[in-house]
Amino acid sequence: AQKITQTQPGMFVQEKEAVTLDCTYDTSDPSYGLFWYKQPSSGEMIFLIYQGSYDQQNATEGRYSLNFQKARKSANLVISASQLGDSAMYFCAMSALGDMRFGAGTRLTVKP
Amino acid sequence: EAGVAQSPRYKIIEKRQSVAFWCNPISGHATLYWYQQILGQGPKLLIQFQNNGVVDDSQLPKDRFSAERLKGVDSTLKIQPAKLEDSAVYLCASSLNLAWGETQYFGPGTRLLVL
Numbered sequence: 001a002q003k004i005t006q007t008q009p010g011m012f013v014q015e016k017e018a019v020t021l022d023c024t025y026d027t028s029d030p031s032y033g034l035f036w037y038k039q040p041s042s043g044e045m046i047f048l049i050y051q052g053s054y055d056q057q058n059a060t061e062g063r064y065s066l067n068f069q070k071a072r073k074s075a076n077l078v079i080s081a082s083q084l085g086d087s088a089m090y091f092c093a094m095s096a097l098g099d100m101r102f103g104a105g106t107r108l109t110v111k112p
Numbered sequence: 113e114a115g116v117a118q119s120p121r122y123k124i125i126e127k128r129q130s131v132a133f134w135c136n137p138i139s140g141h142a143t144l145y146w147y148q149q150i151l152g153q154g155p156k157l158l159i160q161f162q163n164n165g166v167v168d169d170s171q172l173p174k175d176r177f178s179a180e181r182l183k184g185v186d187s188t189l190k191i192q193p194a195k196l197e198d199s200a201v202y203l204c205a206s207s208l209n210l211a212w213g214e215t216q217y218f219g220p221g222t223r224l225l226v227l
Contacts, residue, residue: 052213
């Protein structure tokens with residue numbers, strides 16, 4: 001069975017600083033994808049970044065990077081140079097057979 | 113490229129009433145998903161379609177929920193009769209295909225309140 005764990009219900013970060021959001025996962029499938037989504041108060045889930053289980057390099061997308069440690073089964077999201085617009089819920093998700101499972105989410109608040 | 117469209121955006125109904133949600137996926141996306149997101153939780157998959165066939169509906173409460181994707185494009189999710197615990201955001205998503213590495217793109221969701 002797949003499981004995604006996000007242990008930080010809430011995080012605060014000062015504007016322009018970097019922040020790391022934690023995510024651990026559990027699966028017995030060798031092939032899987034790891035995703036991070038942002039959900040602002042408007043409710044829409046916005047895709048941020050993807051990491052495949054066979055990818056050797058950590059994924060990066062602009063200010064977002066994914067710190068993938070396969071042996072530890074962790075896929076932490078790093079946001080550099082935080083902006084006020086980054087305040088939102090962030091969800092880690094995993095897909096092994098096409099069905100995506102989500103963590104409980106982390107609420108990030110960026111302070112001016 | 114247009115994103116995933118959903119309607120209505122908001123719905124308030126009394127318990128035991130019925131309600132239907134509509135979703136139009138991104139053009140060309142073969143796989144369509146319906147999720148339920150209860151306040152304070154991550155989305156939970158209800159059902160997924162590959163073209164017009166059901167791939168997984170193991171978490172769909174079939175005594176009251178139904179979904180269809182007749183022509184392999186848009187889809188409707190129905191609840192009949194609604195219960196108080198059905199109050200949630202219903203998210204529709206689509207992906208190019210059904211594979212472990214496919215990114216799912218979400219619509220704006222429908223917020224349902226059951227009184």
